[in-house]
Amino acid sequence: MSQSGDIIRKLSKQGYRLTPQRMMILEVVERADSHISAEEIYTQILARYPHLNISTVYRTLELLKELGLVTETDLGDGRVRYHSMKKGRHHHLVCQKCGAIIDLDESVLSxxxxxxxREYKFSADLRHLAIFGRCANCR
Amino acid sequence: MSQSGDIIRKLSKQGYRLTPQRMMILEVVERADSHISAEEIYTQILARYPHLNISTVYRTLELLKELGLVTETDLGDGRVRYHSMKKGRHHHLVCQKCGAIIDLDESVLSxxxxxxxREYKFSADLRHLAIFGRCANCR
DNA sequence: ACAGCGATTGCAACCATTTGCAATTGCAAT
DNA sequence: ATTGCAATTGCAAATGGTTGCAATCGCTGT
Structure with missing residues (x-):
């Protein structure tokens, strides 16, 4: 974790505390192959470290979102998934018929x-969107 | 309900049954001032007609969505809201700081x-979106 | 090293929504 | 009018996520 220093500084600078739970949750999100759910984070950590509650996972993910370290997205499967901001921004097209998920470059939404x-003076937070519809094969 | 005929035909043509629960749920959504939650639909109907279960409300709303009669949107307040398609398409900008909700014309998303x-051959279902961010006053 | 205080956690209860299943009901054929 | 059957409902349990509150713990100043 060469970057942990940054994050630790970011946390303590704003009066947040550095707890073992937070460190482990952040570590699991950063390590994860890709989009990971709260439940997956929870069971992964619990296997090695039994002092963790699922609500702490949710609260920590909320905090990491506010700090801009992770984004969340709902791919339509009844659970929210989280993703490390360090691994790059992108969006998803989700086919409602076949379930295909097509990754989308950030630029399409700029x-x-x-x-x-320009038109509404509204600064939209389009960090990690899922757009539903039908893919090329399913129309 | 001058238009009920259309809907009744639409339902029965596809093998769906016309139950009193369905008729009342549709009626309440069409009558509603604007965006209404499942719970609100449920309690409104229950006041006059006690044979209704909340899961029937959810299942009927799911059906009405599939038939293109209602849309749903999540304005970020922990419950989904429903809206009659007959009352026109639109989207929302939701300010994450002050909670302001700005209505958005459909055309902005075309x-x-x-x-x-064009670029992904993906037919996006952008029927009733909520876009989160910061409004002009909150930046 | 220790005390104090506020931030954080665990727990249990709660909320909105979904689901499996048995009982009921709308509708088509008789 | 009656029957048969699949569609629909109600119920209760489950799911993913949130919240209030008391107990605990990290950090700052001493």
Whole structure:
């Protein structure tokens, strides 16, 4: 964790405490192959360290979101998934028929972001979106 | 309910049954001032007609969504809200600081829809979106 | 090293929504 | 009008996530 120092500083600078639970949760999210659910984070940590409650996982993920370290997205499978911001921004197209998930570059949404800013003076938080619809094969 | 005929035909044509519960739920959604929650639909009907279960409300709303009669949207207050399709399409900008909700014309999202169709051959279902961020006053 | 205080955690209860299943009911054929 | 059967409902349990509160713990100043 060469980058932990940054995060530790970021936390303590804003008056947040560095607890073992927080460190482990952040570590699991950063290590994760890709999008990981709260339950998955919870059971992974519990296997090695039994002093953790699921509500702490949710509260910590909320904090990491506010600090801009993770993003969340709902791919439509009844649970929210989290993703380390360090691993790059992107979005998803989710086919409602076959379930295919197509990754989408951030740039596709920049015109929308610009339009909302210009026409409504609204700064949209389009960090990690899931857009539902039908893929090429399912129409 | 001058339009009920349409809906009744639409239901029975596809093998769905016309139950009193369904009729009342649809009626309440169509009558509603604007975006209404499942719980609100449930209690409104229960006041006059006691044979209704909340899970029937959810299942009926799911059906009405599939038939294109209602849309749902999550304005970030921990419950999903429903809206009659007959009352026009629109989207919402939700300010995460002050909670302001700005209504958005459908047209703002058409360039995105076109781009996704052209570049990804993906037909996006952008029926009733909530976009989160910061409004003009809160930046 | 220790005390004090506020931040954080665990716990249990709660909330909105979904699901499996048996009982009921709408509707088509008779 | 009656029957048969699949669609629908009600119920109760389960799911993912949130919250209030008392107990605990990290950090700052001594």
């Amino acid at each position: 015109p929308l972001k610009v339009a909302l800013l | 360039p995105l829809k076109v781009a996704l169709l």
